[in-house]
Amino acid sequence: MHCLKMTAVEFINITKKFGSFFANRDISFSVEKNTVHCILGENGAGKTTLMKILFGMYRQDSGSLKISGEDIRFNSPHDAIAKGIGMVHQHFMLIDDFTVMxxxxxxxxxxxxxxxxxxxxxxxxxxxxxxxxLNLDINKKISEISISAQQKTEILKLLFRNSDILIFDEPTAVLSPAETDEFFKIIGKFKSSGKTIIFITHKLNEVRKISDKVSVLRRGMLVYESSNENRNLDLNILSQAIVGETVVKANTEKADIVFPGNDGRNAISLRNIFLKKDNVSRLKGLNLDLYKGEIHGICGVEGNGQNEIIDIITGLETEFEGEFSNPGCSISLVPDDRLKKGMISEFTIGENIILKKKSSNFISERLLDRISTETAEKYDVRVSDIKSNLSSLSGGNQQKVIFARETELESDVMIFSHPTRGVDINATVFIHSKIIEQRNKGKAVLLISSDLDELFALSDKISVIYNGAIAGTFGSEELSNFRNEELIRKSDESTGSPLSDKIGKLMIGIKTE
Ligand SMILES: Nc1ncnc2c1ncn2[C@@H]1O[C@H](COP(=O)(O)OP(=O)(O)OP(=O)(O)O)[C@@H](O)[C@H]1O
Ligand SMILES: [Mg+2]
Structure with a gap:
């Protein structure tokens, strides 16, 4: 009562088990009022579980919660909402056919x-x-608006309910860099209006940008808390805390890959493609070639034709004009929206892993268990029971399941759309190495990502997509010059390099010479 800082939320010895598995174990920490408090941790560390307890979706097995100093016990989200708590989930909970309002x-x-x-x-x-x-049209249907607008819909829902404590579960995983900046501005406004923000992310640079305080979970336990004065947050200490003993290699070291050069064998070719959907032109004279043994990165603001390209290549979309050729290549796809397009959540983890195996129509349960357990181990999917439903996995581990399944198919063409969305630092490094391995095996790789660092680190070629057409393509020479420059300028984050500037401008439709 007499302290200067007011506590918004207090977790006291929270433990939550699923079966015999501890998702949260004896977690105690406080979130001060009117701060941005970041929760970090590997995939499966227990972040979402803890937040679902705070939001009344799960009941803890032991331990207690205080909100503004008051002991509370929630029976449902309804109770939490009544106490001013709001949560934007890792996977949005919106009805597509309804409007924002x-x-x-x-x-x-x-x-x-x-x-x-x-x-x-x-x-x-x-x-x-x-x-x-928020810059949002309340009369548009969810199916018509971008992911970032859908997120704003979720945010607006919380504001409409007068929520004071706002929980964001990996909000930036689905946003482009520009959208992330916009999101941070909104967070800034929340803070100046006195709200408390709990923010889960895997991106350490974001933590440095906006957090007042950081708590790190590992294997269900609280393993690190930053001091109150967060200004000199040491990212090395943080990443150590996140992964434990293992030392993580930075993403950018992957830039050093030697590109063997594509062998000139065209896998997929799209020529002068025009596509209209609901009377809106989605592709306008698009040209794209995928070569065997090459990672072709596509960079662009979401909704500029990326998904339409995927639909054409995978055969989902046939009503287009222009020439599409695929000389019999098999295709794997890691889709952007894992819940809707990538998996069947009512199936078990194992069933999802072998879902596309064509070798036999019948597969014995023993074999299913063996293959799926092996695959899960190989891809470090953290599962307690391969026979439980996929929906019981943490978000990042679900992503690893889809990545594993598609990669194991050994298809000629690999399409990776936001392959590291929601996965932690170690898993990102692993997935990147797998993508390069696919390229080295001679696969034609299409990499779509809103993470520019990822595109620059992996791609042999980058095309910028804008408004249904390719606005510019940058080859391996330009990219390797860029990487070398980057190594020299590494620490200075404030100024963009000429190439990333150029690409950034093309992404929003500005041509420079
Ligand atoms: N409903 C459930 N049933 C069984 N196990 C669950 C359930 N929900 C979560 N778990 C398990 O609890 C652990 C923590 O999951 P949680 O979703 O909290 O992780 P997370 O830290 O949010 O990870 P991510 O970064 O991947 O989202 C995971 O091992 C997960 O498999
Ligand atoms: Mg989670």
Missing amino acids: ENIILGNEITKGIRIDFDKTAGILNELISTYS
Whole structure:
């Protein structure tokens, strides 16, 4: 009562088990009011579980919670919401066919008599949108808006409910760098209006940018807490805390790969492709060649035609004009949206791993167990039971399952769309090495990512996509010059290099010479 700093949330000896497995073990720490508190940790460390306890979705086995000093016990998210807690989940919970406004008022209706007062609701929402610069159209359907706009819908939902403690579970995993900057500005506004923000991320540079305090979980336990004065956060100490004893190699060291050069054998070719969907032109004269033994990176703001390219190559989309040739190459795909396109969550982990194996129609349970256990081990998927549903895996481990399955198919063409979305530092390094290995085996690799560092580190060639066409392509020579320059300028983050500047501009439609 007499302390200067007010505590928003206090976790006291929280333990949560699934079966005999400890997802959270005796976790105690506090989140101070009006701060940005980052929660870090490997895939499966227990971050989402702890936040679901705070949000009333799970009940802890032991331990307790205090909100603003008051002992509380939630039976459902409803109780947590009533206490001013809001959560934006790792996977959004929105109904595609509903508008932004309909999604928000679902369960929060402001009624006039017995009818919903849409005008009043719209007024309140638009005011919130302008206060927090959300830049969102409340009358658009979820299916029509970008991922970042969907996230803003989730944020608006919390604001509409007057949430004071905002939990974000890996919000930036799905955002482009520009969208991330915009998101951080919104977080800044939350802070200046007195709100408390709990923020989960795998990206350490983000932690440095916005956090006031950091807590690190490992294997269900709290293993590190930063001191209150966070200004000189040591990223080495942090990454050590995250992974334990293992020393992580930085991403950029992968830049040193020797590119053997594609052998000129064209795997996939798209010529002058035009595609309209719902009367909107999605592809406008797009040209793209994938060669065997080459990683072709595609860089662009999401929604500029990336998914349409994937749909054409995988045969999902056939109503296009132009020439598409595939001389019989088999295709693997790690899709951008793992929940909707990549897996069947009601199936077991093992079933998801072997889902596409064509070798036999019938596979004995023993063999299924063996293959899937081996694959899970090889790809470091952290599972307690291969026979449990895929939905019981942590977000990053689900991603590893899909990556493992598709990579093990040994297809001629590998499409990786945001392959490291939501995976931790070690797993990212591992996935990167696997992608390079695929290239070295002579596969044609298409790499789509909103992470520019990832694209620069892995690609033999980068094409920028803008507004349904390729705006520019940069070959291996330009990229390796760039990497060398980067090594020299490494520490200075503030100035962009000429090449990344150029690419950044092309991404938003500005051509420079
Ligand atoms: N409903 C569940 N049933 C069984 N096990 C679960 C369930 N939810 C989580 N787990 C297990 O608890 C552990 C922690 O999962 P959690 O989702 O909290 O991890 P996380 O730190 O959020 O990881 P990520 O960074 O991959 O999202 C994982 O090993 C996961 O498999
Ligand atoms: Mg999680």
